[in-house]
Amino acid sequence: MPTILSDHEIAAGLTPIRAVAWIREALLDAHHGRLHTPPRVSTDLGEGRLVFTAGALEGEWFGYRSYDSFGKDVGEQVIVVHEWATGAVQTIAISNELGPRRVGAIGAAAADVLANPNAITLGLIGTGVQALTQLLSVAAVRELTDVAVYSRDPVRRKAFCARVNAHGVQAHPVESARAAVVDRELVLLATNSPVPVIDPAWIADGAFVATLGPKQRGRAEFGPELIARADLAVTDSVAQTHAYDPPYILLDSPEHERLVSLGAILAGERLGRTDPNQVVVFCSVGLAGTEAYLLNRLVRDGVQ
């Protein structure tokens, strides 16, 4: 029988430091063509859909994650890893922890290579699950000493900061998105907002900005003007930006042409940040196949 993991083992074993290191390897494997990351597929089941994001690391494994869009609550996600050679199931995780930790690790891998090395101040817009894991992931690559948090609900942002502090990262709520962004060296957008949540003019020179929320035409937490503010714009998968329906917010815009692959930067084939005063924006699309990638590495290196 294969290894079956639950949220408990994922939370204990997939620490932000491990997740960032493994995602960095995944980005390089994808860049070099070893990791196959096709666009997700989904199937219509009447009141909801099942969505599958698959991946394969040549010679090692193939696998997928499934999640649903039934109802208001999020159902349990399933991640399956098969051995490449035999097709036998190696590991199954029933876990809603793996997804956010993976997205957080992608953003943190980007921050690690694209933010200024001495960056210590951070502004966060959003107080959901993904905002928390994104912040804690970035805290694994930078010594954050000043974290300002904004969301529309003052009660939620206060409670959120208490949760962050419990994780050993000092955070405080602020009264406006502007107050969270102005003068910060790192800015994270992690909302469900259908409209842009910040004015790009607020962004300080030298800042690293990451966006991981809605990114489709008609529903996006940022617009082309954010990219216009940037000296460098980066994404984890240029290919996936072509696979959205409704289309990716930047598609067919001049800003889309500027997107550089994070894997190419990690591989040294494209330039990343070249000046401490540059504004660098990272537009996360959630490189496919990375859920199974992380699960395989977790089992290979040992669940703690």
Added chain:
Amino acid sequence: MPTILSDHEIAAGLTPIRAVAWIREALLDAHHGRLHTPPRVSTDLGEGRLVFTAGALEGEWFGYRSYDSFGKDVGEQVIVVHEWATGAVQTIAISNELGPRRVGAIGAAAADVLANPNAITLGLIGTGVQALTQLLSVAAVRELTDVAVYSRDPVRRKAFCARVNAHGVQAHPVESARAAVVDRELVLLATNSPVPVIDPAWIADGAFVATLGPKQRGRAEFGPELIARADLAVTDSVAQTHAYDPPYILLDSPEHERLVSLGAILAGERLGRTDPNQVVVFCSVGLAGTEAYLLNRLVRDGVQ
């Protein structure tokens, strides 16, 4: 944690009699629109593909089966059932037994309603896994006393008959496809053949014929001339015949227009066999969602 089942529990619990009864219910649920059975989706992973066949029974569950096309060996299949209301994972089966038993049960449910009630002679073309489960499934709905088996390899067909006999069904090998088909009341085509395996002129009046092997243009174990021989042609999913690529062998032919839904016949909304001398052909496409349907019923009614 959900229930995790392996081939052992599936083989013990999903008996042909239970599987046929449950598939009959599934066909009716699909006909009445309660069971959603969208076409399968697949994703390209370089050297192979992952394929997902999903289903949802409104108010009860949603789920899927995954299988791969990597390498020559067949990898392990995974079947997942979620509770409708919460999205929680109820059951996971890691099983290559469930798929063939499901296809066998679909064919047997068709035989049960479409073959003459007193049919006892059967000709089988094919000696693979699917041929065995199809034969044993039909043996659950008819008292077979004379089973003739043909495949090209005499050693294989002899060994196959020994396996069938071990299951309590008397079978003997024959030297030609023609010898297997002529005068038989039931005829089963269960091959991987890319070309038609029988001459429809061999089929006796009154016979029930089922085909479950390849069915796409350029690779099909039967052709339109088999349907031309039939007084009635039936399939388990007309919708799925439109979703093949390459196209379904009958698509855009006059014979395609004649296909009647098995669910409609079971529901009494379309006529089935009306005369003992009619030839009835059943063209199985493997109604989607039925893997999860069977798994849900198995767990609900008790793994034996």
